[in-house]
Amino acid sequence: MKASAPATRRAGEWAAGGALLLVLGYLVVLPLLILVVAAFRPHGFPFEPGVTFAHVTNAFLDPGLPRLISGTLTFAIGASALAVMLGLLLAFLLERTDMPWRGVWRAAVVLPMAMPPMLLGIAWTLLLGPRIGVFNVMLSEWTGVRGPFLNIYSLSGMIFVEGLALAPSAYLMLAAPVGNIGSAMQEAAAMSAAGPLRRWLKIDLPLLTPAIAACALVMFVAGLVVFDIPAIIGVPSKIIVLSTHIYGLAHNPPESLPRYGEIGALSFLFIGLLVGLVALYQRLGARAQRYVAITGRGWRSSPVPLRAWKYPAVAFVILYFLLTVAAPFAALLWTSLLPYQARISPDLIGLLTVSNHLAFFGNARAISATIHSLEVALLAASAVAVLAFLVAAYVNRSRGPGRRIIDLLAAAPLAIPGVMMGMAxxxxxxxxxxxxxxxTIWIIVLAFAAEYLPFGSRAMNGVMSQLHPELEEAARMSGAAPSRVLRKILLPLFLPAAMAVWLWVFAHALRALSAPVMLQGRDNIVLSTLLWGYWNSGEPTIAAAIGIWLIVILTLATIGWRLASRRGGAAHV
Amino acid sequence: MTDFGMTRRSALALLSTLPVSFIGREVFAQAIASLAERAASEDPAVWYESSRPDQGDQVIAAFAKAFPKAKVRHESIPGGNGVAARVTQESMAGARTADIVTVGGGETTQLLKANLIAPQDFEAYGLDPKLVFSKRAVHTAVTVYCIVYNKTLVKKKPAGWDDLLDPQYKGEVGTWVRAAALAELSRAWGEDKVMAYYNKLLAQEPMFFNSAAPLAQSVAAGEIALGLGSYHNSLPPMKKGAPIDIVPLDPSPMSSVFSFVASKARSPATAALFISWLCSPAGNVVYEEATDRGTPLIAATKTAKFVAGLPTTEWPLDNKEPYAAIFEKMNRMVANVTVK
Incomplete structure (x- = not known):
């Protein structure tokens, strides 16, 4: 019987690999295939007869394409760099230091995820709009000089807002890896008289390289496909990126039918880019063994004392909170209390009304949309957390077949813009x-399961690469059954990351728009599509009121999740 | 009172404003009553349209009062081309699709070409022949393009097209990123004049909007002083007291919206009954109350009053190709705008 154990394990791995391939094939390959076929159909509908290469040539011989690509890359690189820097700094302060009120800040820094990017964009147009932006108006009044001093309708404005929007995701991806860094090496280096900067560069940064690379990759691709903020801030000033170009092909075509063929052809661009990035990621992953932080030998982590730096640290987190939550929320709240969109001004206080909020509670559609949103978010978050864990465990911990393909497939939906995923x-x-x-709501759950799996699996991979298998090996050598290894070793170590993934997907599924808007029917309206409907039909104040209640729902969910994670003993995030 | 009696009374009420004789009304009423009887035995008809769900509900509720036994479900799908794409996709896959479709002229043309619109003798149900296109599509509403301006920022009320090119408003003008208004205008002005105008408008460094609704809101907020907007999208902030007003243009470009029965409809009688009601004076007024857009071809609508006496321009449904060609050229011009 003992001699057959490796064979049994091999058979188990084959079965697990096969099951994962089947699930990923259904979730990912089938929609991708639809996109590829659409690119070669006369009107971009996969089931129509005829073959054409016109969409591919139109898409790739467009003289505006190089400018479109360079603008998109600049935006995505800028926004992802800002998000990773903010996320890393926040993760360090909240997970590795003795900063005061860390529990409060941990809850606060993920709150911006509750704000739909569309509303964040609108809020920042009220704060930094050239003529009505509250900062510009105040600066003009103080200096007597007619502005604008800061113009949100610019590439830097887009990068700034998108960077802020992505920062909580970057924090969630980096919090567990940063928190998992043991302090023994730091202390040894300190005893060797190495300064803080040198310790950071020589110890922490190399240890975090796989997690930072994974985070940067995910943020970069999120920046490539994001639609809301480029649409709100970029389009008015004609800064077009790939996502708004695709939206234009879908919504403003001269022939009145969406140019799905051209959109399908453009997805080749994303797929090509993704293959390159995943190859880079896998290369980094292969080197990850050098950066394992948690091994079976006396791992411990103690907080880094900030001493006098704790005041600037608290000031930084407060500033981050002001920029990402307080100021946009105030602008949003202001908008939600007005009968029509208007600048922030004490002159308009007489117009304030709660009618938009009362309408939210009196609207049966809004109540059913809220229930649908919560159902979708709950199901999608659970599905992604489980699937991402299984994918990461299989890719990192097994010797089963097709690990690279499974890793690639789990990352592939990153390349599909939401609008295309919806169509597929x-x-x-x-x-x-x-x-x-x-x-039904289930089609949206499936869309989100595919759309967010790359984020989940990249995050899990980042953590998994930091955990040396010797912990499990030691447990097995001591006679622990696989289920006991999973329960006593892997789950406690992975629970924080899994919960972070769950929360991230939950929040994003609550607010995501592009796939639900494509899949919208009478019986699956969610809050984001309801909000979009109000915004699109000239009711931004009602949309803002819905946004406020979205934030309230997510805040409650975050508090509940924090309480649950404390009881569950989750250490981080 | 029998059910048939109620249906007949609803039908007569529906036809009461028609300029036809009593006998003519009786004939139409019988046709509608018969349609309503058939509709009563059908499944609920599905109506694809781009208005918000609550606006659709308002219309459906009024229809249900008139014809309680005929059931219609409103499905809100963003954008007319989104509706057309959904109908095309579902029809190609052989799945259940809409029974009733309401979209713009361009989308109607595309669906006509794809044989996805069922022929229907709407005139037999008392609809004004001038509303009906080729026994298939019925005129339901229009988007009328106009100037929307902020009364606080623009001291002198704009008079027409030239005001959008006034140098004092450089950087403070807004326009829909979709150049539909100017593509429709090209029918009256000709391509060269419209292209020259669009070049000058782009030189004004306008702000672009994904729809005319946020454009009107930006004018209300004061981010831009004025813009090329649309009548029905400007009404919501105006009704709520925003400091904006609209100015009709000479000529006024319009884009029509049509309703029709889908060729794959599973509840065709309900669909025909609903469209006959929606495009009747009673139904269209309800539709306009809910969505702010109605057809100027029905005198009872506010849209008709707004458009009355205005020289309007629009490419007709059977000749939309020039519109699409000019639209494409304008899209390219916008794409080449250099961002500072």
Whole structure:
């Protein structure tokens, strides 16, 4: 019996690999195939007859394409760099130092995720709009000089707001790896008279390289496909990036039918880019063994004392909170209390009304949309957390077949803009009608499971690469059964990361727009599509009121999650 | 009172404003009553349209009062081309699709070409023949393009097209990123004049908007002083007291919206009944109350009053190709705008 154990384990790995390939194939390959086929159909509809290469040539021979790509890259690089810097600094302060009120700040720094990016964009146009922006108006009044001093409708404005929007995600991705760094090496270096900067560069940074690379990769690709903020801030000043170009092809085509063929062709660009990035990521992953932080030998982590630096640290976190939550929330609240969109001014206080908020509670559609949103977010977050853990465990801890393919497939949906994923899923579930999800909330859950799996699996990979397998090996050598290893070793170590992934997906699923808007039917309206409907039909104040209640829901969810994670003994995030 | 009696009374009420004889009304009423009887035995008809769900509900509630046995479900799908794409996708896959579709002229043309619109003798149900296109599509509403301006920022009320080019408003003008208004205007002005105008408008460094609704809100907020907006999108902030007003243009470009029965409809009688009601004076007024847009071809609508006496311009449904060609050229011009 003992001799057959490796064979049994091998068979188990083959079965697990096969099951994962099947699930990922269904979630990812099928929609991708639909996109590829769409690129070669006369009108971009996969089931229509005929073949054409016109969409591919139109998309790639467009003289504006180089400018479009360079603008998109500048935006994505800028926003992801800002987000990673902010996320890393926050993770360090909140997970590795003795900064006061860390529990409060941990809850506070993820709150911006509750704000739909569309509303964040609107809020910042009220704060930094050239003519009505409250900062510009104040500066003009103080200096007597007619502004604008700061113009949000610019590439730097887009980068600033998108960087702020992505920062909580970067923090969540980096919090667990930063928190997992043992302090023994730091202390040894300190005893060797190494300064803080040198210790950071020589110890922490190399240890964090895989996690930072994973985070940067995810933020960069998120910046490539993000739509809301480029649409709100970029379009008015004609700063077009790939996502708004795709939106234009879908919504403003001269022929009145979306140019799905051209959009399908453009997805080749994303897929090509993604293959390159994943190859880079896997290369980094292969070197990750050099950066293992938690081994079986006396790992411990004690907080870094900030001493006099604690005041600037607290000031930084407060500033971050002001920029990402307080100021936009105040602008949003102001908008939600007005009958129509207007600048922030004491002159308009007489107009304030709670009618938009009362309308939210009196609207049966809003209540059902709230329930749908919570159901979708809950299901999608749970599905992604479980699937991401299984993918990361299989890729990092098994010797089963197809590990690279599974890793690639788990990352591939990053390359599919939400609007395209929506279109592809419509075709998939119209064709495979044995699974009656079309027009229900389940089709949105499936869209989110695919869309957010890359974020989950990258985050899990980042943590997994920091954990040396010798912990599990030692447990197995001591006779622990695989289930006991999973329960006593892997789960406690992975729980913080899994919960972070869960929260991240939950928050993003609550506010995501592009896939639900494509999949919207009468019975699956969610808060984001309701909000979009109000915004699009000229009711931004009602949209703002919905946004306020979205934030309230997420705040409650975050508090509940914090309490649950304390009881569960989760150490981080 | 029998059900049929109620249906007939609803039908007569529906037709009461028609300029036809009593006998004519009786004939139409019988046709509608018969349609309503058939509709009563059908599944609920699905209506694809781009208004918000609550606006759709308002319309459906009024229809249900008139015809309680005929059931219609409103499905809100963003954008007319989103609606057309959904109908095309579902039809190609052989899945259940809309019974009733309401979209713009361009989308209607595309769906006509794809044979996705069912022929229907709407005139037999008392609809004004001038509303009906080729026994298939019925005129339901229009987007009328106009100037929307902030009364605080613009001291002298704009008079027309030239005000959008006034140098004093450079950087303070807004326009819909979709150049539909100017593409429609090209029918009256010709391509060269419209292109020259658009070049001058782009030189004004306008702010672009994804729809005319946020454009009107930005004018209300004072971020821009004035813009090329639309009548129905400017009304919501105006009704709520925003310091904005609208100025009709000469000529006024318009984009029509049509309703029709989808060729794959599973509840065709309900669909035909609903469209007959929606495009009747009674139904269209309800639709306009809910969405702020109605058809100027029905005198009872506010849109008709706004458009009355205005020289309007629009490419007709059977000749949308020039519109699409000019639209494409304008898209390219916008794409080449250099960002400072």
């Amino acid at each position: 899923l419509i075709f998939v579930y119209l064709t495979f009608d044995w699974l009656p999800v079309y027009g």
